[in-house]
Amino acid sequence: MLLAIFSECYRILCAILSPCQQFAMILTIVFFLVVLSCTVFFRQSLRKQTRYPLPPGPKKLPIVGNLFNMPRSGVAWLEYAALSRQYKSDIIHLSVLGNSIVVVNSAKIASDLLDKRSLIYSSRRSTIMLGKLVGWETVLPFRSNDSSWKQQRKIMSQAFPTDSTRFYSMLMRATRSLLKALPCTDDIFDPLHVWAAVTIMDVTYGINAEEAKAHLPIAEGAIEAIIVAGIPGAFFVDQIPILRYIPEWFPGAGFKTKAKIWAELRERMTNLPFGLTKERVAMGLAKPSLTSVALEQIDDQQDVGEQEALIKTAAVAAYAGGSDTTVTALHSFIWAMLQYPEVQIQAHHELDRVVGPGNLPSFAHKASLPYIAAIVQETMRYYPVAPVVPHRLIVDDIYNGYLLPRGSAIVSNIGSMLYNEEVYPQPNIFNPARFLNNNGNLNPNVKDPADYAFGFGRRICPGKSFASASLWLAIASILSCYSIEPELDEHGEPIKPQLQERTQSGLTLLNKIPPFKCRFVPRSGDLPRMLDSNGED
Incomplete structure (x- = not known):
């Protein structure tokens, strides 16, 4: 006050x-x-x-x-x-x-x-x-835990149920497109971003692949604000709120210009896809999606504008939450395969034995591919996507004899938890086998990194099941189709990949690996047939 x-x-x-x-x-x-x-x-x-x-x-x-x-x-x-x-x-x-x-x-x-x-x-x-x-x-x-937060979470929970089977066909189509694009670019971030945009915008707005690509530049700019400004202490104005009133010409007020640009991008990211879906609902042409289903359930006896605003914010939350995190996770997986080629070899053996050479995996194979599941778990552990997540304490609390003051930012250091040597021995090594027992099956006694990576308590990610399914299918499919190999130098010799330090140019909410190049070498001469197949799970 x-x-x-x-x-x-x-x-x-x-x-x-x-x-x-x-x-x-x-x-x-x-x-x-x-x-x-x-x-x-x-x-x-x-x-x-x-x-x-x-x-x-x-x-x-x-x-x-x-x-x-x-x-x-x-x-x-x-x-x-x-x-x-x-x-x-x-x-x-x-x-x-x-x-x-x-x-x-x-x-x-x-x-x-x-x-x-x-x-x-x-x-x-x-x-x-x-x-x-x-x-x-x-x-x-x-948002704080008010009634609007609860309503938004309810909308998202209905769109992303624990059982993600209804998304399987869509994920299979999007993953085939990703597999076709990966060998054809020098910047693997591009096809990864398209893959993520296609999947999340289909679920959130019912927007098809080509339309999703048009929204990518806006989303990337808007999400940059979350990644950079989401870390406590990244901007002094969060510690000294009065700084928000200093004039833009004042020394050190560059954050205000940056905020204006980010705010405009956020508004466009929020309004454009929502407006498109709303028009299609009115014309009876909308595909089932988070937004279309919620709009069709609006109660005309209540404030329609307020209900639409609630749906719009829930939709952009899903859009923002799923468009960059899965990209970061998949990018780190590809990097790990370059560093640990022996993991690829073992994964290829399992896929050839269960799925068969020249075939794409489907979700029907999932239970029979424990090593692939272990790779997914190790990917989430080894390079945690969002390693620092802040909550807020609303009253004074006492824990183990310590005072935790009201209003404190409670920062859960997920990265530290995933590198706990007592739980994950030799944490600096990418080792999927740590999640398997002596019989080669998943070991239930080893903590699943997803239990940490998707958050805690009432703030756990409502899209956890969908994100896990997306990541599993992409990893299994890439390993079925390709051997991920280092770039070649001017003499045609492989450039030995160098372990990069875990450093970034500035504080960010997401833990991103710096750009790198690699080759996706087909494992089968039947690859074109595999990728053109319309077969789905």
């Missing part, structure tokens, strides 16, 4: 004094320092009233707290894991400009808090950059 009053006063003063830029700049600096000091002092005073200590963590400096301890390398989960080892605790505490951050590095603590106490740990922290300036705050993954 205090910060809101200060912010409103500052906004009015800036509007009055904006013609005098130099004076407004001085006012901004002074006002910022006063408000920041008052806010930090107020929050620290409240926390001193409890007899419980905060979890271990780096020493906090006056006012700025742990600002200089926050991850900056682009791989936040590794830096959080290092802090966990340094302070010998699976739960650590950071404070940035008075904002509390609790990082959870173990699956047990994540389950204790996010699953067993989900009622108070399932909210989302309000963000200025991604939420208010770019406009994602009303959409399911970023």
Whole structure:
């Protein structure tokens, strides 16, 4: 409340004094320092009233707290894991400009808090950059647990049931198109993005493959905002909300220009495919999809505009959630195959034995392909797609004698959990066999990475079953058709793939592997026949 009053006063003063830029700049600096000091002092005073200590963590400096301890390398989960080892605790505490951050590095603590106490740990922290300036705050993954969040989740749960069998034919068609495109490009991201767009837009909007391709550039730009701005601490305006009111000409206000561009892309991503499906529903031409089914179920006795807005936000949540995560996972799988060719060889043997050379796998083969299932699990574990996921605590809580303050960002370090050596020995090695027992079947005693990778508690991904099915079919099909080989140099010799460091140019929500090149060498002379076949599961 205090910060809101200060912010409103500052906004009015800036509007009055904006013609005098130099004076407004001085006012901004002074006002910022006063408000920041008052806010930090107020929050620290409240926390001193409890007899419980905060979890271990780096020493906090006056006012700025742990600002200089926050991850900056682009791989936040590794830096959080290092802090966990340094302070010998699976739960650590950071404070940035008075904002509390609790990082959870173990699956047990994540389950204790996010699953067993989900009622108070399932909210989302309000963000200025991604939420208010770019406009994602009303959409399911970023919205607090209010009635709209529950209604959006209900719509998505109906569209993505636990049983994904009704999507199998569509996934088979889209995967055949992917298999045809992979050997024909120097940039494997392109066909992967098309494959993901085709599948998710079919389910979400009933839009066909060619139409889906036209929406790709808009979606890629809009999702960049989520990937970059979704990490706590990526933009100072999230720690210092008053910065949202500084003029665009002010030094360091480049985030406002970026937010404008991202907001426009988000609006187009939200409105264009929804409008197309709405028109087709009105004409009776719409294919069954999340959007068309929900529109047909609108209650005319209630506020139609409000219901449409709810459907629109649920649809774009599904669209955004499925369009980049599966691409990242499949890209990391292809990279792993270059690094571990022995895994490919074993997978080829299993596919030839079960499916037969010259044939494509279908979901009917899934139960008989445990090594392929293990590769899927190891792909999710080895290069976790979203390794750092924040929740928000809505009340003060005590855990293992530590105070977890109300309003804290509870960051589940999924990457650290998937690299726990006690659960996954030698985690830096891509080894699908870790998920198999002595008989070559999946070992139920080894934790499935999907139990972590898709989130915890009430925030678990509603499209988990669909995403898992998509990834399994793509991996099984690529390995059936191709041997993934290194690029050749000018002399025709293979370029030995180099292990790349887990570093990125900046903090991002998704854990992306840098671009690389490879060759998809057909394993059968019958490949054209296989890919032109209309046979489906």
